[in-house]
Amino acid sequence: MNLPIHVIEKYLRGEASEEETRLVNDWFYSVDAQEDTPDEALVALREQIGKRVHNRLDKSIDLTIKQQKEKRFRALKFSAAAAIVLGVGIFFLAQRSGMFSRKPVLAATTPVKKGGAGNNKAILILANGKEIVLDSTADGTIDSKSGIQIIKPEDGEVAYVPTRQQPESSSAAYNTIITPRSGQYCVTLSDGTKVWLNAASSLRYPVVFNAGSREVELSGEGYFEVTAVLSEQGNKVPFTVSVHNTGLPHAMKVKVLGTKFNVMAYNDEASIETTLLEGKVETAYSAGTASLSPGLQSTLEKNNLKFKVSKADIERALAWKNGEFRFNRLDIKGIMRQIARWYDVSIEYRGNMDNIYLSGVFSRKSEVSQMLDILEATGTVHYQLEGNKIIVSTK
Numbered sequence: 001m002n003l004p005i006h007v008i009e010k011y012l013r014g015e016a017s018e019e020e021t022r023l024v025n026d027w028f029y030s031v032d033a034q035e036d037t038p039d040e041a042l043v044a045l046r047e048q049i050g051k052r053v054h055n056r057l058d059k060s061i062d063l064t065i066k067q068q069k070e071k072r073f074r075a076l077k078f079s080a081a082a083a084i085v086l087g088v089g090i091f092f093l094a095q096r097s098g099m100f101s102r103k104p105v106l107a108a109t110t111p112v113k114k115g116g117a118g119n120n121k122a123i124l125i126l127a128n129g130k131e132i133v134l135d136s137t138a139d140g141t142i143d144s145k146s147g148i149q150i151i152k153p154e155d156g157e158v159a160y161v162p163t164r165q166q167p168e169s170s171s172a173a174y175n176t177i178i179t180p181r182s183g184q185y186c187v188t189l190s191d192g193t194k195v196w197l198n199a200a201s202s203l204r205y206p207v208v209f210n211a212g213s214r215e216v217e218l219s220g221e222g223y224f225e226v227t228a229v230l231s232e233q234g235n236k237v238p239f240t241v242s243v244h245n246t247g248l249p250h251a252m253k254v255k256v257l258g259t260k261f262n263v264m265a266y267n268d269e270a271s272i273e274t275t276l277l278e279g280k281v282e283t284a285y286s287a288g289t290a291s292l293s294p295g296l297q298s299t300l301e302k303n304n305l306k307f308k309v310s311k312a313d314i315e316r317a318l319a320w321k322n323g324e325f326r327f328n329r330l331d332i333k334g335i336m337r338q339i340a341r342w343y344d345v346s347i348e349y350r351g352n353m354d355n356i357y358l359s360g361v362f363s364r365k366s367e368v369s370q371m372l373d374i375l376e377a378t379g380t381v382h383y384q385l386e387g388n389k390i391i392v393s394t395k
Helices: 005-013 018-034 040-060 079-087 332-343 368-376
Strands: 062-068 071-077 123-125 131-133 140-145 148-152 157-162 174-179 183-188 194-197 201-206 214-225 239-243 252-256 260-265 271-278 281-285 288-292 296-301 306-311 324-331 346-350 357-363 381-386 389-394
Touching: 005 018, 174 183, 194 201, 239 260, 252 260, 271 281, 281 296, 288 296, 288 306, 324 332, 332 346, 332 357, 332 368, 332 389, 357 368, 368 381
Parallel strands: 071 357, 157 183, 214 239, 346 389
Antiparallel strands: 062 071, 123 131, 123 174, 140 148, 148 157, 174 201, 183 194, 194 214, 201 214, 214 260, 239 252, 252 281, 260 271, 271 296, 281 288, 296 306, 324 357, 381 389
16 A cells, blocks of 8 residues: 555654544555565654654553552543544554554453453343343334333333233232343333443333332442323322342332432442432432432442432443443542443452552443553553453552
8 A cells, every 4th residue: 555655744743634544554554464574664664653653642641640648549541542542543552562662561361252342232031931132132022911012122222112001900010121241221111211221230120010109129230211100190100219239238219200310239339329410319228318409429338328429420420321431530440340341351350459540431332452451551550361351460
């Protein structure tokens, strides 16, 4: 592939457009593939391009180390670096790490599993125990009985659509939808409420709600858009999320009327977070309660079983639903727990991981290796892939 020298010069000066940057990338690979021993001029040019990429990456990383009393705090902002690697297509830093002076970013003894990032997949368990693998089920009607039609309108969604007036039943039928690690799904309940489930989560709910109350059971993480429903007397029918977690002796309750909120309640997290976008909710556990207005978050700490109310970081709380990882001074183990759930990998730690905090934004569509490449560039920790296991060690 022949590329005008002025385009390469613009790239090296940092003046290239996105299209010109893409052309340089294509030229780089074509040169590498044309022959095993390119001439010295091409080698020199490739080295200059490599240095340019490295300089851009280094300028994008704002690594600060702060001394806080008796412990060391490390913070990294790698959003800009992620934008370079994932946005404008300069992705050969990880693929061609051997051309740089730094050691290879990842030392993989065996390749990570195919499939990469998570996607839309879930299992629907009907009241009779029948299991339906939604991601391998064709769009259309899945089941129909008792005045309710269960349909799959498109990939990633399932909906309960009333087909006729359903009389109140004393023995309600319950369905359960389960997302595995590396899966997510959306379900529209029979009252019109929509629930998005994050990876490794489950929702148990009545096929038809009774006239006086609506209650569902959540484990893991879910985002709710609750539809307001009026009783025959004109009163709003409450909606309750019963949050189950192995760290709690009994369920936490989130009580709402019509609102939008997120609940994060994974068993391996130290707290349960409820974040409110619209409306009003009350979180309750034992004798403690916390009332939320939009923009606030309640946190139930498992170590003391008390609520703390604070201003919510809405973007961070809903990052998963919006297709992102968003970390704000999050400890490295907290980051790796999210990575483990979404990419379905196990994590092993070697060395002291205390007091390492990182901040940044990544696309959940990225391959796990792309995320690890940028985290590695912080200089705080080293990552090694062994099959479906990520080994995290201190530098």
